[in-house]
Amino acid sequence: xxxxxxxxMNVREGKDSIRSEYKGQTYYFCSDKCRSEFDRNPxxxxxxxxxxxxxxxxxxxxxxxxxxxxx
Ligand SMILES: [Zn+2]
Numbered sequence: 351x352x353x354x355x356x357x358x359m360n361v362r363e364g365k366d367s368i369r370s371e372y373k374g375q376t377y378y379f380c381s382d383k384c385r386s387e388f389d390r391n392p393x394x395x396x397x398x399x400x401x402x403x404x405x406x407x408x409x410x411x412x413x414x415x416x417x418x419x420x421x
Contacts, residue, residue, distance in 0.1 A: 355395040358364070359362035372396045 351360045354377075361367060361378040367378040372392040379385040388395050 354378060354380045354384050356387050 352361070354361050356368050357380060359378050363378055368382060368385050369386055370377050370379065370385050370392075372388075373396065375396065377388060377396065380389065390401050
């Protein structure tokens with residue numbers, strides 16, 4: 351069951367559900383209010399998981415750069 355990224359409640363997925371797309375992902379919302387909140391600032395709601403992945407990738411890239419530098 352999809353989760354409303356704004357308020358965190360579970361949303362039933364259906365053809366009449368309120369949804370928005372961001373970076374190829376579909377997000378479901380309990381209300382228009384949550385959707386407009388999401389649309390105003392999708393990055394801060396969308397993707398906790400995606401952001402963490404990006405941070406992790408950045409970190410490992412930084413470590414690799416660090417290893418290449420002479421001490
Ligand atoms: Zn909501």
